[in-house]
Amino acid sequence: MAGSNINRVILTGNLTRDPELRAAGNTPVCGLRLAVNGRRKTGDGQWVDVPNYFDVSVFGAQGENCARYLTKGRPVAVDGRLQWREWTDKEGNKRQTVDIIAETVQFLGGRDDASGGNGNGFSSSVRAVESDIPVDTADFVSASVGSGSAAEDDIPF
Template sequence: MAASNINRVILTGNLTFDPELRSLPSGTSVCKLRVAVNTRRKNGSTGEWDDKANYFDVTVWGAQGENCARYLAKGRPVAIDGRLEWSEWADKETGKNRSKVEIVADTVQFLGGRDDAGGGGGGGGGFTPRSDVPTDTSDFGPPQPTPVSAPVSTPADDDIPF
């Protein structure tokens, strides 16, 4: 039985520069992103936890890449779901072989709010709950007096059928 291979990457981080959008001669759009993701490591000498940034190059194709270029900016938090792609080429200046691994995004989720470029400023990570449905404020007004009605009589014990 042959083993199946899985090439899947999911990460969240912040953009380190504004998205770079370009079009291929075929008309297909391609957007380049760079995402910084922190990794926590314990410093062996001090015993303190240190954050180390890891940087990932991300390619987003088509209409999704156009949306990234339109709505994202440096510092904006994103979630990336995609696959790793390895490429190799000869350096034009030195002639040495070079290689890199990048992420080809299948989906990009915009995290935080539209104005939450740096992730700062409070508000729960940029999330502000909003609703398109107007609130009916009459439900929250002062209580209205209930009309007085005739007193309710209780049935006699002989009228109860059990």
């Protein structure tokens, strides 16, 4: 039944630092640190935002684009998978972590949404995903229902 397992993560949040580009062999790898807010109720009934922090690795050309165009504070959406790893640190202690290996990274918001607002080299030919809301909502205007001659029994559902 190993084929029926699902390992999928979808997150939206803000970068806590500038991306870090490095190489793993001949493959570029970009490291991102993502803050994702959750909400919790305190003992006095007030809701507060509680951040969760995730390490994300982005490989190949997509990683190079992340390093080139993203900056600290920029909102992004990450779709990927979890990967557990274990290593021994310099003091000989065993360490473990769960990382997110990104399959896709979408740049959210405008180019000036990042801290500092310089857009980190965006040109007019590079466009970020700004929203899931369509720009022209005229496509969603309600259509009037006519008083056709079809009987209710003629409707196929």
